[in-house]
Amino acid sequence: DIVMTQTPLSSPVTLGQSASISCRSSQSLVHSDGNTYLSWLQQRPGQPPRLLIYKISNRFSGVPDRFSGSGAGTDFTLKISRVEAEDVGVYYCMQATQFPYTFGQGTKLEIK
Amino acid sequence: QVQLQESGPGLVKPSQTLSLTCTVSGGSISSGYYYWSWIRQPAGKGLEWIGRVYTSGSTNYNPSLESRVTISVDTSKNQFSLKLTSVTAADTAVYYCARGYGDFDYWGQGTLVTVSS
Numbered sequence: 001d002i003v004m005t006q007t008p009l010s011s012p013v014t015l016g017q018s019a020s021i022s023c024r025s026s027q028s029l030v031h032s033d034g035n036t037y038l039s040w041l042q043q044r045p046g047q048p049p050r051l052l053i054y055k056i057s058n059r060f061s062g063v064p065d066r067f068s069g070s071g072a073g074t075d076f077t078l079k080i081s082r083v084e085a086e087d088v089g090v091y092y093c094m095q096a097t098q099f100p101y102t103f104g105q106g107t108k109l110e111i112k
Numbered sequence: 113q114v115q116l117q118e119s120g121p122g123l124v125k126p127s128q129t130l131s132l133t134c135t136v137s138g139g140s141i142s143s144g145y146y147y148w149s150w151i152r153q154p155a156g157k158g159l160e161w162i163g164r165v166y167t168s169g170s171t172n173y174n175p176s177l178e179s180r181v182t183i184s185v186d187t188s189k190n191q192f193s194l195k196l197t198s199v200t201a202a203d204t205a206v207y208y209c210a211r212g213y214g215d216f217d218y219w220g221q222g223t224l225v226t227v228s229s
Binding site: 035037039041048049050051054055060092094096099100101102103104105106 | 149158159160161172173174175176208212213214215216217219220221222
């Protein structure tokens with residue numbers, strides 16, 4: 001299985017500041033079709049996960065442009081600019097390049 | 113707007129079979145190149161992908177659960193289902209259904225299944 005490792009596991013952030021979450025995979029996530037199936041999900045307290053970013057850097061419909069994704073190969077980053085109170089929750093990276101699909105451990109975003 | 117809703121018993125006895133259904137509304141389960149997945153999350157823990165089904169009935173499963181899992185689709189009812197046999201307390205979790213190919217763009221609200229006698 002591809003292991004997804006996120007850092008940090010907890011990220012206290014001041015409102016209006018930026019947060020950055022790293023995700024590293026144990027193998028390259030480049031699929032044989034040329035795509036890299038790395039996505040980022042947000043899970044607010046008591047809610048199901050919600051897709052933020054797909055294929056490394058594409059924002060899903062309705063996602064604010066404060067959220068951005070970058071990276072390649074095995075190293076990926078989610079950046080949240082101008083953090084707002086509604087951003088509190090757990091963020092997961094996920095790979096869908098190889099079966100079984102796997103998730104990172106999650107990073108808890110908190111407001112200082 | 114596509115919506116997914118999980119349904120099924122919230123309590124299952126050990127060694128029995130967990131059965132859940134996901135009903136898709138706002139679109140046909142057969143339209144587009146989409147797969148339909150089940151994912152679970154034990155309380156306070158991370159996400160685990162269980163498996164997926166295509167509208168043709170083709171499936172892929174997580175090897176860690178493959179011997180106990182069956183996912184099927186009923187296009188006439190716009191539903192897909194999960195069966196997990198021989199459950200133990202370790203199978204207690206919130207179970208989500210989701211749509212996607214390469215990512216999960218729509219999720220159900222989740223349903224808590226507790227395995228207990």
